[in-house]
Amino acid sequence: MTFEVDKIRAQFPILKQNMGKYKLVYLDNGATTQKPQIVIDAITDYYTAQNSNIHRGVHTLSQNATTAYETARETIQKHINASKSYECIFTKGTTDGINLVAHSIGKTIQKGDEIIISALEHHSNIVPWQFLVEEKGAVLKVIPMNQAGELDMKVYGDLLTNKTKIVSVTQVSNALGTINPIKEMIAKAHEVGALFLVDAAQSLQHFSIDVQDLDCDFMVFSGHKIFAPTGVGILYGKENVLNELPPYQGGGDMIKTVTFEKTTYNELPHKFEAGTPNIVGGIGLGVAIKWLSQLNLKDVQHYENDLLNYATSEILKIEGVKLYGTAKYKSGVLSFLIDGLHPYDVGVLLNQQGIAVRTGHHCTQPIMDYYKIPGTIRASFSLYNTKADVDAFIKALNRAVNMLK
Amino acid sequence: MNLTEKENEIIEDFAIYDDWMEKYEYIIELGKDLPKIKDEYKVKNNIIVGCQSQVWLYAEKVDGLIIYTAEADAIIAKGIISLLIQVLSNETPETILDSKLDFIKEIGLQEHLSPTRSNGLVAMVNKMKIYALALKNK
Numbered sequence: 001m002t003f004e005v006d007k008i009r010a011q012f013p014i015l016k017q018n019m020g021k022y023k024l025v026y027l028d029n030g031a032t033t034q035k036p037q038i039v040i041d042a043i044t045d046y047y048t049a050q051n052s053n054i055h056r057g058v059h060t061l062s063q064n065a066t067t068a069y070e071t072a073r074e075t076i077q078k079h080i081n082a083s084k085s086y087e088c089i090f091t092k093g094t095t096d097g098i099n100l101v102a103h104s105i106g107k108t109i110q111k112g113d114e115i116i117i118s119a120l121e122h123h124s125n126i127v128p129w130q131f132l133v134e135e136k137g138a139v140l141k142v143i144p145m146n147q148a149g150e151l152d153m154k155v156y157g158d159l160l161t162n163k164t165k166i167v168s169v170t171q172v173s174n175a176l177g178t179i180n181p182i183k184e185m186i187a188k189a190h191e192v193g194a195l196f197l198v199d200a201a202q203s204l205q206h207f208s209i210d211v212q213d214l215d216c217d218f219m220v221f222s223g224h225k226i227f228a229p230t231g232v233g234i235l236y237g238k239e240n241v242l243n244e245l246p247p248y249q250g251g252g253d254m255i256k257t258v259t260f261e262k263t264t265y266n267e268l269p270h271k272f273e274a275g276t277p278n279i280v281g282g283i284g285l286g287v288a289i290k291w292l293s294q295l296n297l298k299d300v301q302h303y304e305n306d307l308l309n310y311a312t313s314e315i316l317k318i319e320g321v322k323l324y325g326t327a328k329y330k331s332g333v334l335s336f337l338i339d340g341l342h343p344y345d346v347g348v349l350l351n352q353q354g355i356a357v358r359t360g361h362h363c364t365q366p367i368m369d370y371y372k373i374p375g376t377i378r379a380s381f382s383l384y385n386t387k388a389d390v391d392a393f394i395k396a397l398n399r400a401v402n403m404l405k
Numbered sequence: 406m407n408l409t410e411k412e413n414e415i416i417e418d419f420a421i422y423d424d425w426m427e428k429y430e431y432i433i434e435l436g437k438d439l440p441k442i443k444d445e446y447k448v449k450n451n452i453i454v455g456c457q458s459q460v461w462l463y464a465e466k467v468d469g470l471i472i473y474t475a476e477a478d479a480i481i482a483k484g485i486i487s488l489l490i491q492v493l494s495n496e497t498p499e500t501i502l503d504s505k506l507d508f509i510k511e512i513g514l515q516e517h518l519s520p521t522r523s524n525g526l527v528a529m530v531n532k533m534k535i536y537a538l539a540l541k542n543k
Contacts, residue, residue, distance in 0.1 A: 020425065342479035344457045345433075349481075352425050360457055374459075374478075403430055404480060 003299040009384045011036040022354030025389045025396075030174050030333055030380030031358055032224045033205055035288070039228060042287040046280045054279055055253060055270070069279055072286025073269070079289045080219065081210040082236055086268040089242070090282050093233035094201040095124040097220030098168065100235055100272060101197055102128035104245040105166060111137035114163045116194075118143040118151050119370065120173040120180070123363045125199050129168065143169070145370070149176035149325040157188060164194040166217075171203035175362040175378065176325025177308075177333030179203070183214050190215070195241065201225055205382060206304060206331045208297045217241050223281060228288035232281030235272070242268055249274040300383050304332060307381055311390045318398060324376050335362075335376040341404050343377045349400035350377075355393050408500055411492045412508035419512040428512070429481065436484030442476040453525060453532045458482045460525060464536035470495050471537055485514070486529055493533055501537035506530060 009015060012034045017024045026034060046068070052061035054069050070085070077085040091097045115129045115138055132138040143156045151169075160167075167189040171182050182198055189196045197218040200209055205226045211219050218237045224230040237245075247254055247265055251274035256264040265271045311334050315321055320339030337343060347359035360375040361368045368375055379393060406414070422428045446463035453460045458479030464471050473494045477483040492508065493501050514526070 342458055342482075344479040345481045349426070349429060352429060375457075399426075403426075403433060 003296065003303040003383075005303065005384065005386055008295075009386065011038065012384050013037055013040070015384060019354035020352075022396075023392065025355045025392045027379040027381065027385065027389065027393060028356045028358050029205070029382035029385075030202060030225075030362070030378060032230070033227050033382050034384070035227055035229070035284075036291055038291055039284050039288045042284050043229060043280055046283055051280075053276055065279060068283050068286075069277075072282050072289075075286040075290050075293075076234055079208075079293045080204075080234075080236060081212050083212060084239055084268075087236055087239050087242065089235040089237065089269045089272045090277050091220070091233045091235050092231055092278070093222040093224070094199060094220045095222075097218075097233055097235035098125055098197070098199065099128045100248045101166075101168075101218055101220075101237075101245075102132060104248050105195075106132045106136060107246050109136040109138050109165060112139060112163060113165045114139045114141055114159075114161060116141045116143065116156075116159050116164055116167040116169075116189075118156075118169045118180070119145040119366060120149065120151065120170055120176065120178060121168075121364070121366075122170065122174055122199070122201070123365070125168055125170060126366070138165075139163075142366075145178075145367075148327050149173060149178045149367075150327045151178075151180055153181070153184070156185065160188060160192045160194065162192055164189070164192050166195040166197060168197040168199065170199040170201070171209075172200075172206065172331050172333075173325065173364075173367075174202045174333070175364040175367050175376070176327065176335055177330040177380075178325060178327040179329040179331050181329075182216075186214055186216050202333075203331065205292075207301050211236050223285040223288065226285075226288060227292060228285040229278075229281045232278045232285050234285070239268065242272070247271050247274070251275040253277075295383075304381060304383060307385060307387065307390065308332065308334065310387060311379065311381070311393070314390060314394045315397070318394070318401060320401075324371060324373070332381050334379045334381075336378075337373060337376055338401060341401065343375050345404050346377050346397070346400050349403060350393070350396050353392075353396035353399065355396045357393075408492060408496055408504055412506070412511075415488060415491065415508050416511045425513070432484030432488070433480050434484070435487040436477075436480040436482070439476070439483050439487045439490075440474065442474045446474065447476060453528050457525065460486060460529065462486065462529070462532050462536070464533070464540060466498075466540045466543060469497060471498055471501060471540060473533060473536070482525060485526060488514075489529055489533060493537075498537040498541040502534055502541075 014034045050065050052065040054066040073088050074085045076088050109132050133140050141159045143151050145151050172179050186196045195217040198216045200219050200221040204221045220235050223232040253270050254266050254274040256266050322337050324335040343359040350357055358378045447461050451461045451463050458477050460477040460482050462475045464473045473490045475486045
């Protein structure tokens with residue numbers, strides 16, 4: 001069966017909206033995705049009939065909430081093919097997950113230890129590691145990229161040494177759409193005994209990920225970029241790696257016993273889940289992932305690739321368009337500028353015509369510095385976008401260009 | 406024309422258009438017509454922090470009145486600063502500091518007033534008032 005976009009689209013109530021006299025065309029999926037009705041209902045149902053604190057109460061509501069939350073964890077485990085559900089730690093999102101790993105690993109980092117990231121990273125995969133440079137004297141190395149936005153694998157090989165403690169790289173670039181050869185990179189990192197963190201914030205909404213097949217040590221993603229609520233995400237970590245890491249935050253749920261002299265820590269996953277979590281967020285994430293996993297993700301990927309190719313060929317018909325991010329393997333993102341026009345002007349005029357895109361540096365200032373530009377206009381696609389969306393976007397873009405030139 | 410009269414004139418200008426795309430067309434025209442700032446004032450210190458585009462603003466006091474000049478790399482930002490200059494330039498520091506700038510809301514530009522990171526209107530108004538304050542006793 002092929003992918004039927006109309007049936008998918010109908011499940012997202014927000015997409016039926018008008019912006020003034022224009023139909024909403026939502027092309028800012030790299031920033032956040034919309035939520036299907038089933039996720040919205042799960043949130044309402046939780047607060048209507050289930051709300052209670054988890055892992056604590058003996059009463060029925062608490063037990064039901066705990067079951068729902070832990071079922072969500074199992075759904076996520078299956079979707080990413082983790083071997084144990086407790087290898088999936090609930091976080092606030094990708095940024096939180098990276099900070100957790102950087103902070104906990106940081107306690108074991110010695111002066112001169114090396115951390116590798118790439119030129120394509122979001123600020124959230126740069127700044128937490130810079131803390132370790134400042135506080136611990138770690139050395140931060142950056143895998144360079146070429147004009148197309150592809151990482152230089154030869155240099156990557158040279159950067160890896162026996163001092164490399166961790167490599168932290170995004171699977172898909174949020175600003176350029178590049179898909180990195182993450183599996184090959186993980187294998188190389190393991191050859192020198194380094195850990196590898198995959199930032200899947202921009203990839204998991206587009207294709208399936210098997211953490212055991214990748215053999216990554218950590219993988220992080222955000223719920224809100226994969227059809228779930230904001231404020232929740234997952235840090236996947238291999239059991240033995242997580243067990244060796246010291247805890248991040250202290251508080252309830254993460255302890256086994258507490259005295260004023262000494263506290264012992266709880267088992268995974270609770271060791272890393274201090275305090276009452278975002279329960280409804282976790283449950284919503286489980287529902288969103290279950291919804292997604294019921295689709296044929298190969299078909300989805302096919303559909304999205306066709307859509308991106310169509311959008312790319314249509315936009316190149318506009319005079320003066322320059323694309324940023326022309327990697328051979330790309331996903332979901334069309335980043336561009338138009339000769340002589342400021343991205344802000346174009347973004348404002350697209351917005352006036354109901355088209356939601358993002359303009360600016362996309363939290364990747366080093367990429368913009370590389371191209372010597374202040375920012376781009378970014379249209380980012382998801383599985384509910386259609387060719388009609390692309391056509392409306394191109395039409396609005398043409399009008400904006402005519403007004404500004 | 407006093408400040409309120411200048412504001413009313415802009416409100417009337419905008420009332421002709423009922424479609425926001427047309428209003429933006431007008432703002433773009435204003436932006437294109439904005440006189441260039443002198444090169445010596447187009448420096449880092451005069452950049453307004455908080456705009457998604459780069460906006461340079463300079464002010465001087467001539468015979469007790471504040472004269473603003475500005476430039477921006479985005480045309481819409483230029484058009485918006487041009488509207489603000491139309492109203493606030495050639496006024497005393499006191500008038501500028503007391504101004505409520507109700508015309509912004511009247512013409513529907515208030516959607517640009519939310520203090521988000523992508524938005525510079527608030528930053529523009531603040532910078533203009535800071536200049537007025539700084540030049541008040543000079």
